[in-house]
Amino acid sequence: MFDALQSRSIGFNSHIAIKKGNHKEINFYDEELNKADDEKKDGELASTSLNAFDIISFSSGLNLSGLFDDSYNSVDDGERFVSTESPENLMKKVEEFAKEERLRVKRRKELGLEMEGQNGNLMISVEVYRLTDTLFVVEAKRSGGDAGCFKETWKNKLKPVIMAT
Amino acid sequence: MGCYHSKRTKKTPGYEEPTVLAAETPCEYALSEGSLLQIPGFTVSEVEALYELFKKLSSSVIDDGLIHKEELQLALFRNKNKRNLFADRIFDLFDVKRNGVIEFGEFVRSLGVFHPYAPVEDKIHFAFRLYDLRQTGFIERDELKEMVMALLHESDLLLSDDFVETIVDKTFRDADLKGDGKIDPDEWKEFVSKNPSLIKNMTLPHLNSILEMLEFAWVSIQELHRLQVNHNLLGAAKIWSTA
DSSP states (O other), X not given: OHHHHHHTOOOOOSTTSOOOSSOXXXXXXXXXXXXXXXXXXXXXXXXXXXXXXXXXXXXXXXXXXXXXXXXXXXXXXXXXXXXXXXXXXXXXXHHHHHHHTTOEEEXXXXXXXXXXXXXXXXXXXXXXXXXXXXXXXXXXXXXXXOHHHHHHXXXXXXXXXXXXX | OXXXXXXXXXXXXXXXXXXXXXXXXXXXXXXXXXXXXOOOOOOHHHHHHHHHHXXXXXXXXXXXXXXXXXXXXXXXXXXXXXXXXXXXXHHHHHOTTOSSSBOHHHHHHHXXXXXXXXXXXXXXXXXXXXXXXXXXXXXXXXXXXXXXXXXXXXXXXXXXXXXXXXXXXXXXXXXXXXXXXXXXXXXXXXXXXXXXXXXXGGOOTTHHHHHHHHHHHHOOXXXXXHTHHHHOOHHHHHHHHHO
């Protein structure tokens, strides 16, 4: 049992926990949201669009994971922007990026995916939300792994790909 | 069983014994609704782990064993001076006594709602109170618009005022079933049941396992014996100590 726990250990940088060797970061984000999305009925177009409360819940002031994870930084660990490009096109671009960079796609949804690479140091999740039929919110988040890796890959590689017309 | 011996170190103001808090987190909510279900909440050792976290957070700017607004801002945004409407709301809800600081007991009780096993009704109601900016008992249309504007201001999302009006209108139409211009707790419950992702922020999915790891990182074999009641580790501890 102790071994099982050890393999789930988190590396905290604070004095309150001893860093265990050979750890893998736990994915703090999105598990509950993914479940809810999967359970949404298909015919309800209205419910697949973001409502005002969905938009509000993007706030980092409402994300208490930051209290527990010293390495989490709401500013550097993700970005959201509005796009007029079709989500299908966007997802295609992201998939191609994953292939070119040899990243493993860990989880795939209709309008989102999570990819991993560089021996687990890089973990990015990209998700597209519908605001209207022509306006979408693209969200890229660090879903684990190293913050520096994410920042570098997102800013210099993936973001330019997504934003290119 | 499992004699709990309190550490003789100085405790923070508003400190409450872990055994008391463990008994009162999520279980309290079940009992207050008239049901006698024992819902698992924080264990004693999880509350002790939370105390370590609390000590760290509460000493980060002003070392007085109380969490001030700046210290919450520092923890959430890595910037103690960053103002944020939603962090303000979180702070106000956690500060149950409304004395301008979050004490340990308030910290644990409020975090209890975010536990994966906490009752969904509690999460729904907490979110409602969060969004009821002026605490009128209703979420008014102008409060909703204010929150959307605050989010746009905080993030990189650029949306026109017209567009914001449209989205707020639509949301209100969908949620305000009675059509009286405000969302009451029942309408909110109904709206959340149709849009469950609205309360995703109300659960910290790995809260229980995070706390488990915090415990194990600093626990000694002697304390493993003490924790035996909660985690039945004595077997593992014996194996470990003879290895």
